[in-house]
Amino acid sequence: MRQAESVASGIAIIEGRSYRVAQVASFVRIPQGYHDLYGVISEVGAQATPETLVDARQRGESWMTVQLVGEIVETSFERGISQYPGINDEVHLVTEEDLGRIYGVGDEGQITIGRLAGAESIPVRIDLDRLVTRHSAVLGSTGSGKSTTIASLLRSICHSGGGKRCSSARILLLDIHGEYGDALKSAAQVFRVNPSDDEQPLHVPYWALDTLxxxxxxxxxxxxxxxxxxxxxxxxxxxxxxxxxxxxxxxxxxxxxxxxxxxxxxxxxxxxxxxxxxxxxxxxxxxxxxxxxxxxxxxxxxxxxxxxxxxxxxxxxxxxxxxxxxxxxxxxxxDRQYDFMLHPGEWEPDLAGKSQMDLPELLEAWFGHDKPITVLDLSGVPSQVLVRLIGGILNITYEAMFWGRNLPEGGRNRPELVVMEEAHRYLGRDADNPARDMVQRIVKEGRKFGVGAMIVSQRPSEIDETILSQCGTQFALRLSNNADQGKVKAALPDSLSGLVDTLPVLRTGEAIIMGEAARLPIRCRINLPPEGERPSSADPMVSAAWAKAKAKEDYERLAAAWRSQDPKWGQDNNTQENG
Structure with a gap:
């Protein structure tokens, strides 16, 4: 498809609004009488030039490749094509009005997560049912905005319909670095090895784990x-x-x-x-x-x-x-660092095997509280036991939802979304990996029993292929590594593989969304959470920090935080006794 000379500058003005022409991942419209066909631009420039016209560039012509994806039937947009355009049919820019017809459907099962990158006035909605039941992956390099995207997605779910539409939402977030406790505090119950005043102690009773x-x-x-x-x-x-x-x-x-x-x-x-x-x-x-x-x-x-x-x-x-x-x-x-598992408070049995708290109280503590999100802060968990512990937590979650699937508390009547941060750390292709084995079971069978998975990783190339291939929706943020880009490319049709070329230049918090939950592959600016409700994963401001006067330092306190395996040690009172 050749670009007209009238828009050779790359910008067109329609009804007082300027539109950039021939942007990869943007849309075009092809009028067909009473029908309008819509396509996604997948390639622009040299790669899109037909082989028989390779000398066209010398004549100043620009080419692009378009993948047809859907059409307007009467007044609503439908995926798929019932007829194809003819030679020399006109191709038009897609205006905000057109985009509104495609994405403006506010169905009951959809949630708003951001704005179209090429048209900020158009909201982007995704299908919540397919997001959960068909599983999903949020992929992006360090600094691309993954943590903020996760916080925004979870808040969008909890606040959809003014907080009424998903009033019984149930989300379990495995927080490896302790980034989300403060960011999601208003919507989440936080469990932590070393809890603050408004947090609960994290206990994972050993007797509820796989015995072997x-x-x-x-x-x-x-x-x-x-x-x-x-x-x-x-x-x-x-x-x-x-x-x-x-x-x-x-x-x-x-x-x-x-x-x-x-x-x-x-x-x-x-x-x-x-x-x-x-x-x-x-x-x-x-x-x-x-x-x-x-x-x-x-x-x-x-x-x-x-x-x-x-x-x-x-x-x-x-x-x-x-x-x-x-x-x-x-x-x-x-060893005191394993107390949360081997000496789990009221869940620890006496020598006769009797405990004050049992399995029902554990399940109610995690899944039965009145907030939609449960954050299990695993930042204080020793690395030697992390993979086993995550495997155990996922086993508890899945088995409870599976066996109680037909009960009001079970997975089919109140589904569970499990969000796994830093997934590459424990979902690799290791020979003996209980966490990976459990997630494989969830992504293969969880749909039927009300357990959905959301995988979050900066290195998709290191995640087990079986798991990643089962993620029906992908949020691809900025990715610069070729191997990681290849994982995203594998999820796209060959005709849309050119979208992957845009991954290294996406802005922070910008994502290409594709798959089951998205009406079409789209480039989206994810809504930013309010200040003070963002994950504590932002880069330190080096120049500003180094320019400040050096404050009074206490390395006794620094050593105590290390020994306690608690980054919040001493922050509440500035002084805290050791031990």
Whole structure:
């Protein structure tokens, strides 16, 4: 398609408004009698020049490639083409009035998220149903505006229809860097390892996690025999508290049935046979010098075995050969940085396996409060356990929505959108990755049970391909890496692949939106949240910070924040006692 000489300057003025001509991702209109066809410009310049006219550039002609995408039938826009244009048909610029006919539909299931980049007066709406059920991905390089986009999208959902349309919204946000607690405070309940006054403590009870993943973290590799012995003891411990618990069939109970059991008592039961010696040949009298204690994780002290056949005798009953693994388990249980999981407050069972809070209270705390968003701030979680923990959180979420799908609290009656920030950190192609395995299950099966996923990443090329391919809607912000651009390009039809060429030059907060939730691939300026309600992910102002007079510094406080793994340490009172 050749550009007319009358607009050779690249700007046309229509009804007092100026329009830029031949911009990739902008629209054109082709009148066809009572129909108007619409197309998206996918290529401009040399690449769009037909091979038979490669010398056209020497004559001053400019060419562009247009992909037909829809038409106006009567008064409404429909995707798809019922007829094609003829040779020499006129091609017109799309004005704001035309764009209003395409995007101006305010259907019940649509939410406004921004403005068209080429026509700021035209709102951009997306289909909320398809956004959630068909899953989505927000992709962009560092500094492209991902965090602000996420905050804006979530606020747009919560405030749609004046806050009434989505009054029962349920969104779970996994916040890796602690950016969203303040930004979404008015619409979210925040759970954090080191909570502030208006936040809740983050507890993820170990007994609600996958048992094999938990044991791998606590004890490391074990032989098949040893693992079976440990699992048998866990099964017995769960059976002991299963009687009378709603929904539990003791005959069908497994090691992964979410029932409380005491890790301290498990450790004590396993460690005693490993160190025990006998004072007599009949092995009826233990050579015990000092008893151990499960509550304080104190090792029992036995007399060392005698040389040769001399007493005391070494114990050979119920020995699994796991002294090293039990030492690691004790170390994990004593490490305060894992308290949110291994000593989860009121969800921690006593030695008999009884806890003050159980699974219903955990699910209600996360999903039953009166705010539409739940932010799980994982910034204080050690990296060694992050992937396992996220896998566990997603497992709790999915299993609850899946098994309760037909209940008022379940996934079909009140769907759940799970937003996963910094997804490349835990959704890679690693051989053993519980988080990735759980997300694969969500994106493959979650649609039917009311669980949707939103993947957020600055490196889409590092995310598992199965997961990314299941994201039906993509918000592509500025991307400069070729491999990352290739992931976005793979989601587009070949005829629209030229849109990817615009990714490196998108403005901050500007995105190309394509897929199930968008009526058409569009270039959109995402609405900015109000000042004070934006994520704390903005770049520091180096020149301004270095120009200020040096303030009084306290490196004792800096070290305390590091030791506590809490970036807010001491900020409330400026002074805070260590410990």
């Amino acid at each position: 993943t938990l044991l791998d973290f606590l004890m490391g590799p074990m032989s098949e025999t040893a693992l079976t012995g440990v699992l048998d003891k866990i099964q017995v411990a769960k059976l002991a508290v299963a009687e009378g618990v709603a929904g539990v069939d003791v005959n069908a109970l497994t090691i992964n049935t979410p029932l409380p059991f005491s890790l301290r008592q498990l450790w004590a039961d396993l460690v005693d046979p490993e160190y025990k010696t006998w004072a007599d040949k009949e092995r009826t009298s233990p050579a015990l010098e000092e008893a151990g204690d499960a509550q304080s994780l104190k090792l029992p002290k036995y007399s060392p075995p005698g040389p040769g056949s001399a007493l005391p005798d070494i114990n050979q009953t119920n020995v699994l050969g796991i002294k090293r693994q039990l030492t690691q388990m004790r170390s994990r249980l004593l």
